[in-house]
Amino acid sequence: MDKQRAQWGTRAGFIFAAVGSAIGLGNIWRFPSVAYENGGGAFFLPYLFALLTAGIPLLIMEFTIGQKLRSSAPLSFFKIRKGAEWLGWWQVIVAFIIATYYAVILAWSLSYAYFSLKSTWGDDTEGYLFNSFLKVLPGENAGAFGSIVPNVFFPLLIIWVLALIILFAGVKKGIERANRVFIPLLVLMFGIIVVRAVTLDNATAGLQAFFEPNWSQLTNGKVWVAAYSQIFFSLSIAFGIMITYASYLPKKTDITNNAFITGFANSSFELLAGIGVFATLGFMAGQIGVPVNEVVSGGIGLAFVVFPQIINEIPTWPNLFGFLFFASLFLAGMTSLISIAEVFISAVQEKFGITRNKAVAFGAGGAAVISVLYATQGGLYIFDTVDHFINQYGVALAGLVEIVFIAWIARELSNLQNHANSMSDIRLGVWWKVCLGLITPIVLGFMMIQTFTADIQNNYEGYPTSLIMTAGWGVSVAAILIGILFTRYKWKGIDTNTTYEKSSKGVAK
Incomplete structure (x- = not known):
């Protein structure tokens, strides 16, 4: 099976793909507001600390697992310990759910x-966003589907056709080629946005608000948790993507260096996004005569409400500025969608011994069909609920379980360290084990307790209990149960007698 496994054409192709997966919508619409709300310039200290103690160490761990075992996430965990296959499938189902919305x-x-x-x-x-474009149902009807919204359905159809074309083409001819085009184009387009943004009137006020440090915030534990949360959700770790992508690497490759490049490239783009976003927010604040803090927003509100307002006010070439901004969102999201889809395509292909084309048709095709639910009048409420719960109790919780399993239960950090060091210029030391075995689990555990307590005390966003129980807790629990169900099927065409414990002895020697 390993001889038939797809492989990246070049190391650069893998890095483009990994960076493309990491750089997504959150880099543009989440990071700037998170940084501003958590100390401005002072936030970069806990952010950098989180990158070096959690982000990059986790990337190294997942790159090593994927490259060494040359398998999808479920098969990789199966090889480490047969009883852990369900963890890989849990991550696969989480990726599938995320792809749908x-x-x-x-x-x-x-x-x-x-x-x-x-x-x-x-x-x-x-x-325009909520009434004319999305045609959102009134809040009291949250949880209902309503009718399909053509404004969303037809563009969604285009997205999936493009994604399927890339995925059907394969790893080297499809994903690698797409990322080699999309990522440089994204950087170029967003670079133009930043240059135009910093030349707008009052842009300096926005940049000052973004970078001015509030050092007192460094003693606030929530700021450090926010830094770890941003790093964790930004780097596409803990739901099978990086394990899958690394499994297509050649048998000799510099794992650690690749992880550092990916981590710092992602963070560099986040910084670039922060500059572009806050320069334009400064302009917006100046136009309407209010302080910058009154126009700061994040998420959907920033992208589809505030930025159109800003575009309306820009004096020169506003339409070009708007096109570049939303095209950048599209490119950043497209590279991430492809990587998310590849997680379940690779796993299904290996588990059932089917061709890639069938795996793409069943996996990505199935996600495309289900995604129509979010193209309905009630789709926004469902999307918001599923996104919150699947990120917290899918990605974050699965990530915590993965780290605890690797570091504390299977105790494989030494074997993974030996493997990474055997082919990397940057050698891993005690710091790597301390980060993964102690710091990251404690921070993730605290994050989970904090979020769980808040979600138990109050319904998320005040949504109806029926919506919370189905699209929230229901979907989160279903991801685990379906993952366990997949383990009941035997692997086809895979030699399941060769386990990681046996093969790792050679590396230890």
């Missing part, structure tokens, strides 16, 4: 790239 955000971005050419949203950008 992530594609919808890309559909919005694609539509708004077109709308920006004529500023279709008009003066009331909020009303």
Whole structure:
């Protein structure tokens, strides 16, 4: 099976793909507001600390697992310990769920790239988004589906057709080629946005607000948790992506260096996004005569409400600025969607011994069909609920379980360290084990307790209990149960007698 496994054409191809997976929508619409709300310039200290003690160490761990075992996430954990296969499938199901709604955000971005050419949203950008474009049901009907919204459905169809074309083409001819085009184009386009943004009137006020350090925040534990949370969710770790991508690496490759490049490239883009976003927010604040803190926003509100308002006010080439911004969102999200889909495509292909084309058809095709649910009038409420719960009790919790399993139960950090050191210029020392075995589990555990307590005390966003129980807790629990169910099927065409424990002895010697 290993001889038939797909492989990246070049090391650069892998790095482009890994960076493309890490750089997503959150880099643009989440990081700037998180940094601002947690100390501004002072936030970069805990952020850098989190990158070096959690982000990059976790990347190294997942790169090593994937490259050494040359398998999907479920098969990799199966090889480490047969009883752990369910953990890999849990991550696969989480990736599948994320793919179903992530594609919808890309559909919005694609539509708004077109709308920006004529500023279709008009003066009331909020009303246009929720009433004219999404046709969202009233809040009291949250949880209902309503009818399909053509404005979302048809762009969504385009997104999935493009994704399927890339995925059907394979790892080298599809994913690698797409990322070699998308990532440089994304950096170029967003670079143009930043240059234009910093030349706008009052841009310096926005940048000052973004970078001005509030050193007193460094004693606030929530700021450090926010830094770890941003790093964790930004780098595409703990739901099978990096294990899958690394499994396509050649048998000799510099694992540690690749992880550092990926981690710092992702963070560099986040910094670039922060500069571009806050320069434009400074301009916006100056135009309406309010302090910058009154226009700061994040997430959907920043992208689809505030930025259209800013575009309306830009004096020169506003339509081009808008097109570049939403096209950047589309490109950043597209590279991530492809990587998310590859997780379950690789796993299904290995588990059932089917061709890649069948795995793409069943996996990505199935995700495409389910994603239509989010193209309904009630899709926004469902999306918001599923996104919150699957990130917290899918990605974050699965990540915590993965780290505890590798470091404390299977005790494989030494074997992984030996393997990474055998082919990397940067050698891993005690710091790597301390980070993964102690620091990261404690911080993730604290994050989970904090979030769980908040979600138990109050319904997320005040949504109806029925929606919380189905799209929230229900989907989160279903991801685990379906993952366990997949373990009941035997691997086809895989030599399951060769385990990681046996093969790792050679490395230890």
